[in-house]
Amino acid sequence: MKNNFTLRLLLTVFVFASGALAQSGGELRFVLHSEPKTFNPVLMEDDSSESIRYMTGGVLIRVNRQTQQPTPELAQSWKVSKDGRTISFELRPDLRFSDGTPFSADDVAFTMKQLMDPALHSPTGDMFRSSQGQMQVNVSSPTRVSITFSAPIADSVKSFDQVAIMSAKSPQKEMAVLGPFYVAEDKPGAYIILKRNPYYWKHDAQGRQLPYFNSVRLDILQSQDTEILRLVHGQIDFINSLSPDYYDKLEAENPALVHDAGVSLDSEFMWFNQVPGAPIPNYKKAWFASTNFRRAISEAINRPDMARIVFKGHAQPAVGVVSPANKFWFNSQLRPHPFDQKSALARLRQAGFVFQDGTLKDRDSHAVEFSIVTNANKNRERLATLIQQDLAGIGIKINVVTLDFPSLIDRMTNSYNYEACLLGFVNDDLDPNSEMNVWLSSSENHQWDPKQKTPATPWEAEIDKLMREQASTLDQNKRKKYYDKVQQIVWEQEPFIYLINHDALSAVSPTLQNVHPTILRPQVYWNIDELSLNQQLARNR
Amino acid sequence: MKWARILAIVFLVTVASASLLANFVAPASYAYQFREEPDASLSRHHLLGTDDLGRDRFSRLLYGTRVSLLLAPAASLLASLLGLLIGGLAGFAGGWIERLVMSATDLFLSLPWLFLLLTVRAVLPLNVSPLISVTITFALLGCLGWAGAARMICADARSIRESEFVLLARASGNGGLRLLWRHVLPNLRAIALAQFWISIPVFIITEANLGILGLGITEPLPSWGGLLRNLQSYTAITGEPVQFVPLILFVAVVGSFHLVLHDKELTV
Numbered sequence A: 001m002k003n004n005f006t007l008r009l010l011l012t013v014f015v016f017a018s019g020a021l022a023q024s025g026g027e028l029r030f031v032l033h034s035e036p037k038t039f040n041p042v043l044m045e046d047d048s049s050e051s052i053r054y055m056t057g058g059v060l061i062r063v064n065r066q067t068q069q070p071t072p073e074l075a076q077s078w079k080v081s082k083d084g085r086t087i088s089f090e091l092r093p094d095l096r097f098s099d100g101t102p103f104s105a106d107d108v109a110f111t112m113k114q115l116m117d118p119a120l121h122s123p124t125g126d127m128f129r130s131s132q133g134q135m136q137v138n139v140s141s142p143t144r145v146s147i148t149f150s151a152p153i154a155d156s157v158k159s160f161d162q163v164a165i166m167s168a169k170s171p172q173k174e175m176a177v178l179g180p181f182y183v184a185e186d187k188p189g190a191y192i193i194l195k196r197n198p199y200y201w202k203h204d205a206q207g208r209q210l211p212y213f214n215s216v217r218l219d220i221l222q223s224q225d226t227e228i229l230r231l232v233h234g235q236i237d238f239i240n241s242l243s244p245d246y247y248d249k250l251e252a253e254n255p256a257l258v259h260d261a262g263v264s265l266d267s268e269f270m271w272f273n274q275v276p277g278a279p280i281p282n283y284k285k286a287w288f289a290s291t292n293f294r295r296a297i298s299e300a301i302n303r304p305d306m307a308r309i310v311f312k313g314h315a316q317p318a319v320g321v322v323s324p325a326n327k328f329w330f331n332s333q334l335r336p337h338p339f340d341q342k343s344a345l346a347r348l349r350q351a352g353f354v355f356q357d358g359t360l361k362d363r364d365s366h367a368v369e370f371s372i373v374t375n376a377n378k379n380r381e382r383l384a385t386l387i388q389q390d391l392a393g394i395g396i397k398i399n400v401v402t403l404d405f406p407s408l409i410d411r412m413t414n415s416y417n418y419e420a421c422l423l424g425f426v427n428d429d430l431d432p433n434s435e436m437n438v439w440l441s442s443s444e445n446h447q448w449d450p451k452q453k454t455p456a457t458p459w460e461a462e463i464d465k466l467m468r469e470q471a472s473t474l475d476q477n478k479r480k481k482y483y484d485k486v487q488q489i490v491w492e493q494e495p496f497i498y499l500i501n502h503d504a505l506s507a508v509s510p511t512l513q514n515v516h517p518t519i520l521r522p523q524v525y526w527n528i529d530e531l532s533l534n535q536q537l538a539r540n541r
Numbered sequence B: 001m002k003w004a005r006i007l008a009i010v011f012l013v014t015v016a017s018a019s020l021l022a023n024f025v026a027p028a029s030y031a032y033q034f035r036e037e038p039d040a041s042l043s044r045h046h047l048l049g050t051d052d053l054g055r056d057r058f059s060r061l062l063y064g065t066r067v068s069l070l071l072a073p074a075a076s077l078l079a080s081l082l083g084l085l086i087g088g089l090a091g092f093a094g095g096w097i098e099r100l101v102m103s104a105t106d107l108f109l110s111l112p113w114l115f116l117l118l119t120v121r122a123v124l125p126l127n128v129s130p131l132i133s134v135t136i137t138f139a140l141l142g143c144l145g146w147a148g149a150a151r152m153i154c155a156d157a158r159s160i161r162e163s164e165f166v167l168l169a170r171a172s173g174n175g176g177l178r179l180l181w182r183h184v185l186p187n188l189r190a191i192a193l194a195q196f197w198i199s200i201p202v203f204i205i206t207e208a209n210l211g212i213l214g215l216g217i218t219e220p221l222p223s224w225g226g227l228l229r230n231l232q233s234y235t236a237i238t239g240e241p242v243q244f245v246p247l248i249l250f251v252a253v254v255g256s257f258h259l260v261l262h263d264k265e266l267t268v
Helices: A002-020 A047-056 A105-116 A156-162 A224-232 A244-253 A282-289 A291-300 A303-310 A341-350 A378-392 A405-415 A432-439 A458-471 A476-493 B002-020 B057-093 B095-110 B113-123 B130-144 B146-161 B164-171 B176-212 B224-229 B241-260
Strands: A027-032 A061-063 A070-072 A075-080 A086-091 A136-141 A144-148 A181-187 A191-196 A215-220 A258-272 A315-317 A354-356 A359-361 A369-375 A397-403 A420-425 A496-508
Touching (some): A027 A047, A047 A191, A070 A156, A075 A156, A105 A136, A105 A144, A181 A215, A224 A244, A244 A496, A258 A378, A282 A291, A291 A476, A291 A496, A303 A315, A303 A378, A303 A496, A369 A378, A378 A397, A378 A420, A397 A405, A405 B113, A432 A476, A458 A476, B002 B057, B057 B095, B057 B130, B057 B146, B057 B241, B095 B146, B130 B146, B146 B176, B176 B224, B224 B241
Parallel strands (some): A027 A215, A369 A397, A369 A420
Antiparallel strands (some): A061 A070, A086 A144, A136 A144, A191 A215, A258 A420, A258 A496, A354 A359
């Protein structure tokens, strides 16, 4: 009898330890800050739509948010040809969409056709449009498909993480999905209900079909204050992204609620307007075009204070274009620019500036004064205010101007009527190819001087060359070498003055199990099919 | 009630004096960041502690009060004078002029102020000092706030135009301008003054709302709007009680203005 009891106890412990504690059923609840603009996965570009796509869409390959490596999903294997133009997928057999329609290679072909349809202007399709010419999809069997691009697309494998496969035959069209959930109810402006996909193909170690949750309720709510109160009162299960103020507040109340996954890919940065035709005085254009001036400004900014005061220690001084969180692509030889106002003044003297009676003047005795525009974002305004005091230390007067976002964008992209701008860079993609539209001098998003016919400076020409070379090379180590050089040039020239990389902060109710927040989006629910409720704790919610 | 009014006047005078003498009373510059002491509690050095950037809260409150208490009455004066001019002339002239002016006033009242302010702020030059920026903000408020006052004053001017003493004055040979200057305008003084007093707290609240939207006064210059903006988030709800001092002062000043308005000379 005793042996029997011991055996049962051991079995219980084993079952608990092996994750069987995860209970099926229940509803996962969290907040979307805006209404999804579309449920069509090829047309999605806003955060809320992308959240829906992540939870409902089945993809060929998924980038594991913890390891940052591609893992098989609908494709059980894939192979890239030597010339880097063709990717062949071996698909899992006998899968079905959420409405029961069988899945085959034809659906992959249909989805790729939709993605590349010029009439649809798919933002997801842009990732595969790095060269002119048609893409070809060859279906050789129901489980084999190959995609051939007109030119090599480096590391395009990871881009398939965002391609949700659509059904070519389902009467429900894009609403038939292969992901863990499907959209069951949409009450515009109020909530969206996702239900468990009865045909979802994944199973846990015990052979139980995933996902564990029966449904997901997404409340549409703009205010993070209300979101936090809902979390505290057990009405939602997690908050995916928290500001440092809220993090500290929640941590003080209940340390078990909050998670700091470490430094994220996102950064805050500023730049000077170097557009030759910008409606600003010529002597200011000359300041902004001077590398010494930009380097001096960078050195006169106290980044550790920014991380400590504005981000309450949940940030670190930025090194450059790539965050240290991007494990493979970060150039580890580079260090953040130190806070050194003496060195800054020395650089300014080299560039012909004079520091006299607390005021910095250029060669023609113009006092150095410029404005920094930013959007109505509390943390950015705080950063600008810190910069104001830091630069006053080297005799520079800063005017901080907060503008509504459309006005700011208009100044940045149409009128070029601004002097310096402070904004944030939200990065979802680890690969440098996603930044081609920023670094190429001909690009519209080359913000300090966009749409150049020929590179304005030798170092911009060098960046153009290196970015093109890395994009057309398949050898990852070679690509890394080219991109390291790009980071080095950006670090030296500072067309963008990178300020800080902030941490990925989130809050999770203790009722939720199997949660491992990461720095990559979607931080908390990247493994949504494995999340479950602790039934004992959940009874009280 | 008389004592309450006296207390309100004393309070307003004290607050106004302290803010006007901020250069001497404030223990630190309103802009200086004591970076080793962000969010500090009350202390001998910082009577109301420091804000999230380490700036002395008491100094910022004094300077912020100065900005709001000086510029809100100025904006109110501008709005009331415009209201007196437009409403008074329309009411005195009567007929199609009155109808036309009042239709234009109604149209002006229906304009979405916020979007207008957003647009104007967006087209302003960027390199203006915070002081000029705040002056422009209040000037805009003054220029946009005349319509309500004009409607009230127009109604009063109309009744004065139709009154017996104006009829007698006309019969005595008083012409248009003389009639306006000697008989109508003096009788509009009370309503114009009431409009002036009523508008002051309205403009203070408007500036506070603009500050909450990030469109008011630019950093680092403090104003009540900017100070109240710090209280808008959940993180401030259970923070240190000193955070609420700007709110208490704001409510007390607005309340005091209303108590002063009970004076019979200022009510219509």
